[in-house]
Amino acid sequence: MDAEVLGRFRAGDEEAVKAVYNRFSGAVYALSISILRDPGRAADATQQTFVKAWRSASSYDPAREFAPWIYSIARRTAIDIYRKESRRIPSDKVDTVSEGTSMETVWEVFQVRLAVDQLSDEERQVVSMSHFQELTHPEIAEQLDIPLGTVKSRSHRAHRHLVELLGHLRGEPE
Amino acid sequence: MNRDREAEYLATGTGDRPENSVSLDAARRVLSSSAAWGVPPDSVAVEVLSEIRAQTNPFREPRRRISPMRLLAAAMTLGAILLVTVLGLGSLRDGTRVDLAGTELLPTASGTAWLEPTDAGWSIWIDLDGLPPADDGYYYEGWVWSDDGDGVSIGTFHLRNGLERLSLWSGVDVADYPSIWISLQAEGGVSDEIVMRGRLDPVDDSG
Numbered sequence: 001m002d003a004e005v006l007g008r009f010r011a012g013d014e015e016a017v018k019a020v021y022n023r024f025s026g027a028v029y030a031l032s033i034s035i036l037r038d039p040g041r042a043a044d045a046t047q048q049t050f051v052k053a054w055r056s057a058s059s060y061d062p063a064r065e066f067a068p069w070i071y072s073i074a075r076r077t078a079i080d081i082y083r084k085e086s087r088r089i090p091s092d093k094v095d096t097v098s099e100g101t102s103m104e105t106v107w108e109v110f111q112v113r114l115a116v117d118q119l120s121d122e123e124r125q126v127v128s129m130s131h132f133q134e135l136t137h138p139e140i141a142e143q144l145d146i147p148l149g150t151v152k153s154r155s156h157r158a159h160r161h162l163v164e165l166l167g168h169l170r171g172e173p174e
Numbered sequence: 175m176n177r178d179r180e181a182e183y184l185a186t187g188t189g190d191r192p193e194n195s196v197s198l199d200a201a202r203r204v205l206s207s208s209a210a211w212g213v214p215p216d217s218v219a220v221e222v223l224s225e226i227r228a229q230t231n232p233f234r235e236p237r238r239r240i241s242p243m244r245l246l247a248a249a250m251t252l253g254a255i256l257l258v259t260v261l262g263l264g265s266l267r268d269g270t271r272v273d274l275a276g277t278e279l280l281p282t283a284s285g286t287a288w289l290e291p292t293d294a295g296w297s298i299w300i301d302l303d304g305l306p307p308a309d310d311g312y313y314y315e316g317w318v319w320s321d322d323g324d325g326v327s328i329g330t331f332h333l334r335n336g337l338e339r340l341s342l343w344s345g346v347d348v349a350d351y352p353s354i355w356i357s358l359q360a361e362g363g364v365s366d367e368i369v370m371r372g373r374l375d376p377v378d379d380s381g
Contacts, residue, residue: 012226014223014226014227017222017223017226018219018223021219021222025214025218025219026213026214028214029212029214029218030209030210030212031209033208033209033212034207034209039212042212042214043214043215043217043218046214046218047218047221047222047225050222051222051225051226052322054222054226055321055322055323056321056322058321059321105200105203108197108200108201108203108204109204109207109209109210112201112204112205112210113204113209113210115201116205116210116211127205128210128211130185131202131205131206131210132205132206132207132208132210132211134206155185156178156181156182156185159181159182159184159185160177160178160180160181162181162184162201163177163180163181163184163198164177166197166198166201
């Protein structure tokens, strides 16, 4: 994320807020889904996260990375929503409530989603079809109506790009 | 070469296990889940911007702007009696000081707030210069404001009977609400225009 954009985000500039949202909303939503297991509540958590981030922007240190900072806000927000919702659920139903996901996994979800959002549309499409839809390369070639060789090369390029983007996959930030 | 092997492992989960296979296995799990691919509804972005706009200007439904001519006339009428009352500040000078300045609506206004913690909350004394009495149907309201965009009223006043040192109260910790604003409000209306503002500036008594 451009330092100039982050500086303007700190100042509450609307265009900068949009830029930050466009870059991080997918990862924040993915994180929220992994904790809350509900698209509606994840959408609420995403909204609250960005408003909180904007409110707290003056506390953001531009010398540090932005992703772990907004990750912390998003995680706290989703957990708060999860806890509030859990209190409303009758105790005899509590066993049916998701225990949530480990924080390590949540961090991985956030990081992977950030990486996926940096792929080109073509790369993202083939990775999604391969992993999420569990299609083989010939099936992808058929669906996209492109040669099998093109799918293979595109898939390799996409996964190599992902490996580079995930090269910094580290432990969860403090 | 390693990158190619890692890319192959990430794509298929087979072949020679690279050193970072644990991370790549985790990434494969995420890529096969809906979390990696879901998109928040468009309404989320709209709501975020809407909420930020609203909080950028909490007095977002102005009913009436203060007429500069009306302010000027009132200020001339009051003349010197609008000078700051600074007598008897006593121990309050040992408290926390906030300098207040007029906004673009009332640039000639100025003032000083003295904040002191008490058992009941924060006692806030404000001495003002250049703030005219509010017209009938209007009043002033003091606020403390947090950096998170939350405002708490600390009292209302009109100044129609001459200027006195204002005594206001805050039930929230001013350390968490470090900005002080004074707004002009319409009776029975919504929040109106900010006419003065300042930010917590502790007095250094060491000297």
